Amino acid sequence: MVSPCSRRALLKVRLPDGNTLEVAEGSTTADVAATIGPGLARAAVAGHITRNGSGQVVDLNRPLPGDCELRILTASDNDPDSLSLLRHSTAHVMAEAICKLFPETKLVYGPPVEDGFYYDIDLPQSITPDDFTRIESEMSRIIAEDRPFLRYELSREEALVKLRDEGSRYKIDNAERAEGETLSFYVTGQQRGQHFEDLCRGPHVPSTRVVKAFKIRQVSRSFYRGDVNDQPLQRVYGTAFYKASSLKEYLKQLEEAKKRDHRVIGKALDLFTISEQVGSGLVLWLPKGTIIRMELQNFLTEEMKKLDYQMVMTPHIGQLDLYRTSGHYPYYQDSQYPAMFETDRGKSIQGLLQLAQRVQSQSGEEREEGSSRVAAMVAAVQEAWGDIAGLTSGASLDETVDALYAALATEPGYLLRPMNCPHHIQIFASRPHSYRDLPFRLAEYGTVYRYEQSGEISGMTRVRGFTTDDAHMFVTADQLQGELLTTVDLTRRVLSTLGLTDYRVRVGLRDSASDKYVGSEENWRKAESAVRIAANESGVDFSEEVGEACFYGPKIDFVVKDCIGRSWQLGTVQVDYNLPERFDLTYVGADNAPHRPIMIHRAPFGSMERFVGLLIEHFAGAFPLWLSPVQVGVATVSEKSAAYAREIHEGLKSAGLRVELDLTGEKIGPKKQRMRDAKINYILVVGEKEAAERTVNVNDREGRTIGNKPLGAVVEALRSEIASKGHGELGFPPPGTSERVRCHT
């Protein structure tokens, strides 16, 4: 701290190399950079200041606040802080360009995001990709003018007066929500009033000149504050880098990533298909995809046996009352396939309710007429199937809806199951349990159905019917912590076996302000403490996220990214005190008294569909041998070797390998190419030479020739590679080169 009275006000600035510089009070990051060297001064774009343990990026020309640690941000595409700064500034440049070209534009909010930036704008006319070039040209012009970003501050009152004069609802809202007594603005230029300016917290790069490589990528619709009922906005996305080569590389990476898309590869390799006739979001596993899934399930089943799980099988449908007890129905009604009501009365009320709700959303005359039609039908339904409680003849539309809703809550029917837990709970409850039976672990590859919004459905990663590798453990309070840890470990082991290491762990906690959760405060407190402890003990890095819990309990989620950077939840481990209570589950303790078990819900893969979808992208379709739908291809050099090739094919098949045989009259080059495109792990070429010496010529799908080996040696090597669940080179040293075969990742 620098005292205001101190005469020779010198600030101590600690640099990342550990040295401390003393600079005059009022010095800026730019001054510090210049002191260190002219090269750094040229490259510097901002300062990262740490004081009292909290860090902040500031403009290059802002005076340092006092003694501090200072990291000088330079124009580097490798530093996320620098990049984010650049992108934020580029967003301002783009906003100015858009305002120039479309003067009606009202700016809303323009932050940097993970791989670029966007600006939300309110503009009646649609911006289309055809406009991008014009906007980019305008941006280039602004950049060429080499204008500084100038910051100025106004008091809250002054700022609000200014913004009200300008008349932008959005900026006024932003200002009102901003913290602090003063609000800052940034002018893209030397002087206020002469150039574009925007309410902005900053910081920014020193000048538009720093913006070198940028691209507007797309435009889409968003809503003010993300509220679909609020003003629709256009969100213009772009990205920026300090170096043109970085931008080029980034765009190339995006192209590459598209080729890994599981929807593309899944089709090309015949892994799965989705039929419009069957339904949107319902995956049909083709024979080759099924092999991958079965291998994964077999692997997990073996792991579960070691941990004393018991496999069970239960139906895909259950009574509505079951899900009323569990709480799945009707709380999540909107994301379920409609309930199947059993009686004519139930079906009628269901239809009436839908009609009444539709009329409810209408207004004016339409609503009037609808209401009387509904009333007439209500009367007819009551006439036919008896009175509906709470429905009198003069009931308003709203009262009618409420009464119909209430009546439906007791009607019998069935529901496609949205989760497996109620069925497993019924298995637990089917006989009395002693504490000696616990932990009681039930596992099932259980298919569940959820009516996802139409716009959300995507390939295998977001679907309406999916199979969870579900299990439920019924444990005593003493067992909870240990069982949780074992379960988290299992999940991590499963992911690491597949080579999925790039995941993040999220501990999902209850948002106490929300009403979507069931159960007592006390139970939640215990459950949340249990998952925290388990996450800590397991040694993973995790982040706690409020509002990410299930309705019945907190959870530990394993989240991975797909090839285009979208995050998906895979494995999950959840603690649940509530469903055992709702179903009144008990076990007999050592004290001969009934006790309430605690449930753990867990699924290491999460959903087989989503997991395999992501795995396809992870491996870009080139699966390790143990998972590969076709492990070995046999191809003849000419038809003269067909008999020998058949013999090899039979030999491999009887060794339990998945083999494809190509006896066609095509040349060996194209045959091999086709097998490589199909990501067959090893290609055995057989010709007259091989037939004569009783060998096969072994090649991998990368195009490398491993060499001629006897079939027996190849089978043995294949088996050992399968057993190791690795990516391999068949245990044979690569021929004539010391280069190791890389993993196909």
Added chain:
RNA sequence: GCUGCUGUAGCUCAGCUGGUAGAGUGCGUCCUUGGUAAGGACGAGGUCACGGGUUCGAAUCCCGUCAGCAGCUCCA
């Protein structure tokens, strides 16, 4: 669910302001009997997503439905 874009052969796509439906690839047959990233010839394949409308005439223009894609919103 919302907004925008798209839907033509198994796949990838062309088909202009309306006038008898095309390519590459794959597939089949034949020729070639071959040595490691695509040999040649011929042939089959389409209710132009579906339903309406405009028009003498619609793959093409208009409306609706369904599906896909991108983003938003949601995800027990």
